[in-house]
Amino acid sequence: MRLVLLVDDSRLQRRILRASLERWGYEVAECGSAEEALDICRDRPVDLIISDWMMPGMNGPEFCQAFRDLPRESYGYFILLTSKSEMVEMIHGLDVGADEFLTKPVNASELRARIASGERILRMEHQLRDKNRLLTDALAELRTLYDALDRDLVEARKLQQSLVPERHRRFGGCEVSLLLRPCGHVGGDLVGFFPAGPGEVGVFSADVSGHGISSAMLTARLAGLLGSRSPDQNIALEPAPGGSYRARPPAEVAAHLNRLFLEDIETEHYFTLLLAFVTLDTGQMRFVQAGHPHPVVQRADGALDYLGEGGLPLGLIPGANFESCEVRLAPGDRVLLVSDGITECPAPDGAQLGDEGLRRLIEANAGVRGPAFLDAIQTGLTAFAGGRGEFPDDVSAVLFEVG
DSSP states (O other): OOEEEEEOOOOHHHHHHHHHHHHHTOOEEEEEEHHHHHHHHSSOOOOOOEESSOOOSSOOOHHHHHHHHHHOOOOOOEEESSSSSHHHHHHHHHTTOOOOOEEOOOHHHHHHHHHHHHHHHHHHHHHHHHHHHHHHHHHHHHHHHHHHHHHHHHHHHHHHHSSSOOEEEEEEEEEEEEEEEEESSSSSSEEEEEOSSTTHHHHHHHHEESSSSHHHHHHHHHHHHHSSSSSSGOTTTEEGGGGOOHHHHHHHHHHHHHHHHIISOSSOOEEEEEEEEEEEETOEEEEEEOOOOOOEEOTSSOOOOOOOOOOOBTSSSSOOOOOOEEEEOTTOOOOEEEEEHHOOBOOOOBOOOOHHHHHHHHTTTTTOHHHHHHHHHHHHHHHHHOOSOOOSEEEEEEEOOOO
């Protein structure tokens, strides 16, 4: 039942209005001054107020303004009774928060119409408040879930970073350096290296399609398949006489991974891969390029060569053919493997870095070696992207340098 407050210094006027309101089913409270009415409004949830304009002490508009200043959870509908008809006075009443006006003497039918209008407003306000409460509760629940997911993703990032425990290692006179920077909490890029038998090193750069958790889970699977900690489980290696292991032909490894992802791993993702084996004493590098950006060789004299023919991604086409390629690295040469997060990094105007942009970055840092070179590439990439702290795609690279 709605509570209506009648405020009028005329007891007769209050009695007349009260009789009509109670007949229409309203609970009615009444008082003879605005000051007393404010005390009632502080103590009780008044829904509608019918107040005279002219009263001793605080008048109707002043009472309306004071009422609007009270802290309330719900809206209160305010009707001013007036014998005034001047437009200026009406505007003043609206300015202080009045919703409706009734001219005295009050016509019962007009009063009921004004009350019905107020009822509609109050119902809509009540519905809106209920919906806002539900929305607030839902947002609070989503925030709780988001915070839990965010904590899990932070831990997932740590776990993914642990897939690449070493970012730099020497193999005799050669060095391998790694760069891995996901664009979010977790990413779909993976880089790594592993001993590939006596006097040989394997390096790889992979990029799983998409971003986020599902891509990161596939990189974890790849890390297990190409990891260096368990050579007997590394599919890029095969047993050799004497109980050791040796590198399998790179194209054969790519074909095996392609079959594995199409037949055994049910996923819509595919990935690109650059897998290379380097014989340390001769500098001979055998590699397979499966949809990955071209590896770049920087010779000791600074000249740059882009290698490979491109090839098909893995996990996309059954029976795809892959070819192994070879190149010889001389002392002082180095080879850089990058993901497309580098070559396709956009500038503020939308232009991509591309192979030529990468060439400029490499040439500008020709005298820098090891992890410092990869840091310089990342710094140059940040500058190209307009100084943004984050990139739209994962950024990763492998640098193999011949001593």
